[in-house]
Amino acid sequence: MSDKMQRIVLASRPEAKPEPANFRLEDAPMPTPGKGEVLLRTIWLSLDPYMRGRMSAAKSYAKPVEIGETMTAQVVAEVIASQHDGFAVGDLVIAPIGWASHGISDGTMLEKITPGAAPLSAYLGVLGMPGTTAWVGLNDVGGAQPGETVVVSAATGAVGSLVGQLAKQKGMRVIGVAGGADKCAYAEKELGYDVCLDHRALDRKALTAAIAEAAPEGVHVYFENVGGKTLEAVLPNMRDFGRIAICGMIAWYSGAENAPPAPLVWSAILRQRLRVEGFIIFDRWNRRPDFLAEVAPLVKSGKIHYRETIAEGLENAPAAFMELLEGGNFGKQLVRVGPDPK
Amino acid sequence: MSDKMQRIVLASRPEAKPEPANFRLEDAPMPTPGKGEVLLRTIWLSLDPYMRGRMSAAKSYAKPVEIGETMTAQVVAEVIASQHDGFAVGDLVIAPIGWASHGISDGTMLEKITPGAAPLSAYLGVLGMPGTTAWVGLNDVGGAQPGETVVVSAATGAVGSLVGQLAKQKGMRVIGVAGGADKCAYAEKELGYDVCLDHRALDRKALTAAIAEAAPEGVHVYFENVGGKTLEAVLPNMRDFGRIAICGMIAWYSGAENAPPAPLVWSAILRQRLRVEGFIIFDRWNRRPDFLAEVAPLVKSGKIHYRETIAEGLENAPAAFMELLEGGNFGKQLVRVGPDPK
Numbered sequence: 001m002s003d004k005m006q007r008i009v010l011a012s013r014p015e016a017k018p019e020p021a022n023f024r025l026e027d028a029p030m031p032t033p034g035k036g037e038v039l040l041r042t043i044w045l046s047l048d049p050y051m052r053g054r055m056s057a058a059k060s061y062a063k064p065v066e067i068g069e070t071m072t073a074q075v076v077a078e079v080i081a082s083q084h085d086g087f088a089v090g091d092l093v094i095a096p097i098g099w100a101s102h103g104i105s106d107g108t109m110l111e112k113i114t115p116g117a118a119p120l121s122a123y124l125g126v127l128g129m130p131g132t133t134a135w136v137g138l139n140d141v142g143g144a145q146p147g148e149t150v151v152v153s154a155a156t157g158a159v160g161s162l163v164g165q166l167a168k169q170k171g172m173r174v175i176g177v178a179g180g181a182d183k184c185a186y187a188e189k190e191l192g193y194d195v196c197l198d199h200r201a202l203d204r205k206a207l208t209a210a211i212a213e214a215a216p217e218g219v220h221v222y223f224e225n226v227g228g229k230t231l232e233a234v235l236p237n238m239r240d241f242g243r244i245a246i247c248g249m250i251a252w253y254s255g256a257e258n259a260p261p262a263p264l265v266w267s268a269i270l271r272q273r274l275r276v277e278g279f280i281i282f283d284r285w286n287r288r289p290d291f292l293a294e295v296a297p298l299v300k301s302g303k304i305h306y307r308e309t310i311a312e313g314l315e316n317a318p319a320a321f322m323e324l325l326e327g328g329n330f331g332k333q334l335v336r337v338g339p340d341p342k
Numbered sequence: 343m344s345d346k347m348q349r350i351v352l353a354s355r356p357e358a359k360p361e362p363a364n365f366r367l368e369d370a371p372m373p374t375p376g377k378g379e380v381l382l383r384t385i386w387l388s389l390d391p392y393m394r395g396r397m398s399a400a401k402s403y404a405k406p407v408e409i410g411e412t413m414t415a416q417v418v419a420e421v422i423a424s425q426h427d428g429f430a431v432g433d434l435v436i437a438p439i440g441w442a443s444h445g446i447s448d449g450t451m452l453e454k455i456t457p458g459a460a461p462l463s464a465y466l467g468v469l470g471m472p473g474t475t476a477w478v479g480l481n482d483v484g485g486a487q488p489g490e491t492v493v494v495s496a497a498t499g500a501v502g503s504l505v506g507q508l509a510k511q512k513g514m515r516v517i518g519v520a521g522g523a524d525k526c527a528y529a530e531k532e533l534g535y536d537v538c539l540d541h542r543a544l545d546r547k548a549l550t551a552a553i554a555e556a557a558p559e560g561v562h563v564y565f566e567n568v569g570g571k572t573l574e575a576v577l578p579n580m581r582d583f584g585r586i587a588i589c590g591m592i593a594w595y596s597g598a599e600n601a602p603p604a605p606l607v608w609s610a611i612l613r614q615r616l617r618v619e620g621f622i623i624f625d626r627w628n629r630r631p632d633f634l635a636e637v638a639p640l641v642k643s644g645k646i647h648y649r650e651t652i653a654e655g656l657e658n659a660p661a662a663f664m665e666l667l668e669g670g671n672f673g674k675q676l677v678r679v680g681p682d683p684k
Contacts, residue, residue: 053613227608241625246612252605261601263594265608266569270588270620271395278612283583 001080005030006314007070007100014055016254017325022055023071023318031104033083038110040077040095040103045314045335046124047073047321048158052253062282071099071317074129076113076120078341087112090341094123099317101337118299120340125332126299126306127292130158133247133281135291137223138163138170141245141279146171148220151211151237152193153230156183156307158332159247161191163223165304166295168192172221175214177207177230179327186330190305199230207233221245227252232260235268246278254325307331343422347372348656349412349442356397358596359667364397365413365660373446375425380452382419382437382445387656387677388466389415389663390500394595404624413441413659416471418455418462420683429454432683436465441659443679460641462682467674468641468648469634472500475589475623477633479565480505480512483587483621488513490562493553493579494535495572498525498649500674501589503533505565507646508637510534514563517556519549519572521669528672532647541572549575563587569594574602577610588620596667649673 004027011024033039054065054072065071075098079091084107087093092113097103113123125131137159138144150167154160155176164187167174176187176196187196195214199207211219211233218239224231228251238244252259269276298304309329311320317335324333346369353366375381396407396414407413417440421433426449429435434455439445455465467473479501480486492509496502497518506529509516518529518538529538537556541549553561553575560581566573570593580586594601611618640646651671653662659677666675 227605231604231608246608249605249608249612252609256603256605259603259605261598262573262604262607263569263591263598263601265604266573266588266591267594269618270591270622273620273622273625276611276618278615280612280615283615 001030003030004028005100005102007098008314008317009068009070010055010065012067013057014052014254018052018055018254018318018322020318020322025315030102033081033104035083037104037106038079038084038087039081040075040093040097040105041080042075042077042097042101042103042314042337043340044076044121044124045073045099045317045337046075046128047311047317047324047333047335048130049248049250049253049325051321052325072096073098074124075100075103075337076123077103092120092341094128099314101314117296121308121332121334122299122306124334125158125308126162126304127296129281130332131162131295132285132288132291134159134162134223135166135295136281136284136287137245137247137279138166138221140284140287141277142221142223142243144170144172144221149173149175149215149217150221150223151175151177151215151219151234152223152225153177153234154225154248154250155187155193155196156191156331157225157329160223160225161187161306161331162295162304164191164193168194169298169303173215175211175219177211177226177233183330186307204229204232208236211237218242223247224249226250228259232264235265238268238272238274240272242272242274244274244276246276250325250327309333311335313337343372345372346370347442347444349440350656350659351410351412352397352407354409355399356394356596360394360397360596360660360664362660362664367657372444375423375446377425379446379448380421380426380429381423382417382435382439382447383422384417384419384439384443384445384656384679385682386418386463386466387415387441387659387679388417388470389653389659389666389675389677390472391590391592391595391667393663394667414438415440416466417442417445417679418465419445434462434683436470441656443656459638463650463674463676464641464648466676467500467650468504468646469638471623472674473504473637474627474630474633476501476504476565477508477637478623478626478629479587479589479621480508480563482626482629483619484563484565484585486512486514486563491515491517491557491559492563492565493517493519493557493561493576494565494567495519495576496567496590496592497529497535497538498533498673499567499671502565502567503529503648503673504637504646506533506535510536511640511645515557517553517561519553519568519575525672528649541575546571546574550578553579560584565589566591568592570601574606577607580610580614580616582614584614584616586616586618588618592667592669651675653677655679 176193184196227249526538529535569591
């Protein structure tokens with residue numbers, strides 16, 4: 001075993017969009033597990049838009065990453081040394097050890113992976129936090145029902161791509177909004193969206209009209225990942241008593257230029273009697289067993305499609321993350337940090 | 343009986359704040375009830391902020407008043423001629439006949455008033471649409487619970503003054519926001535608010551700090567009547583998983599100068615996992631019997647306080663309405679259109 005590990009720390013807080021100088025790759029001594037602890041070796045690192053929020057000092061649902069601290073993340077890891085009765089060397093786990101090659105855990109935040117049930121990387125995407133987010137947001141927060149119409153923004157992202165497929169399996173009319181013709185073709189041909197609209201090719205007015213055409217009965221549920229122009233285009237198409245599940249607002253994470261005034265949103269909620277709810281999957285993690293029971297068999301049987309964008313090597317995580325915020329990824333953004341187990 | 347009636351019609355649509363020229367007082371021939379109809383004589387006319395919305399052509403939950411059409415409103419009226427089996431001359435009713443001295447009804451939208459149960463004017467306020475709105479918004483939409491903290495904007499208005507009193511009776515901590523020291527003194531001394539904050543004396547920052555001080559555990563429920571600076575001050579004080587019942591947004595009805603950008607609201611909903619719901623009492627009118635069963639005895643026994651601002655004569659309704667939008671009223675705004683029944 002090497003006597004060194006690598007990690008990426010927050011070097012400074014971004015003003016708007018993150019830049020390379022906001023991150024720093026560091027070497028550190030390889031840690032040793034104490035009694036009741038395990039040492040983990042990272043195989044796959046998950047990059048997600050919510051991490052942009054952790055880079056800011058603003059009050060949020062999770063405390064921000066401090067300057068000099070390792071960037072937070074979920075990883076898939078292998079136990080390579082154990083002083084913990086519940087974990088043996090060779091066990092595979094989902095672990096919140098951050099942007100790091102190795103980490104120590106006392107086991108409390110680890111979730112074991114059943115070997116062979118699905119590809120390891122799926123546990124950070126379609127079967128991981130994004131997948132659980134999709135399922136809970138659509139069903140528990142959005143209250144989606146068969147026969148209804150749903151709009152999904154970031155339709156081919158880690159969360160959106162599963163929302164769309166689960167909604168189709170429920171018997172809903174499913175409209176995606178994504179950035180680029182290739183993403184939209186993928187959404188319609190592989191993910192089964194009834195329609196996918198390219199927000200890069202349509203201005204606000206055209207996007208509004210296109211949603212109206214795609215949703216002749218109006219929109220019952222909007223699964224919100226982006227904010228911005230897409231939100232402005234969806235709002236007037238919401239049916240009375242429609243529901244909006246706010247999962248993210250990637251268009252506004254790094255600033256709010258050209259954002260509409262708050263009364264536009266507030267008056268739509270009032271006039272159309274909408275129910276809008278923000279949610280964070282960590283508050284609803286108790287739903288994970290129900291999610292896995294329903295969705296893991298769908299993944300195993302090939303009924304759920306997913307794509308991954310893979311960056312090679314921990315040192316490339318910052319660039320991959322900056323690209324992710326610009327929509328440069330296609331499906332779940334991962335970093336290959338170490339090899340699969342032997 | 344006179345052979346003429348009076349009504350006030352929408353002469354033109356306001357650009358921002360309504361002006362006298364937007365209204366026109368007209369004479370019309372006294373109508374005659376046909377078979378199955380009654381002729382009503384207006385005693386009290388109710389003025390409410392939502393009427394500003396009806397003056398605009400924009401899509402809303404109710405269709406706008408057309409140019410030349412009588413302004414809509416609820417009134418308390420006496421049946422003075424009847425060709426309807428269900429109504430006799432002398433019956434008192436709540437009726438949606440608008441800003442008019444008389445009107446015809448086929449009975450479908452009439453609600454009979456039990457004589458003597460409460461003062462007639464109360465059926466347009468604390469026991470009428472505003473009262474029902476307060477009760478439904480606090481309980482059904484806001485999900486208010488004993489021991490929680492609620493903020494009520496427009497705290498001494500027709501709706502707000504009942505929200506505050508009902509919340510106190512429930513055992514909540516109740517914080518009002520109102521415009522002016524006299525309103526705030528009334529809220530604290532007569533309505534029983536724990537604290538009432540004067541938004542005219544406090545800028546956004548000071549109002550935010552004052553709410554934080556008044557709500558040391560944060561705000562569980564915000565009963566939203568105004569939008570604007572008050573909303574901006576309440577949002578950062580909302581507890582995680584707090585609820586906002588949007589009943590109105592009077593500060594933004596006539597324009598949205600200095601309004602914050604939408605992401606401010608959207609990110610608060612996401613980060614604090616708020617549930618925000620707009621509601622219109624007409625969708626929830628089935629709750630009226632439960633409301634009356636609970637609140638009518640409280641009004642009769644004097645446990646619910648209310649104030650009225652009364653304009654004399656139908657011709658003064660436009661001026662009173664314009665004053666209402668500026669917050670010039672104190673409690674429920676009424677117009678005395680005709681004398682009480684003999």
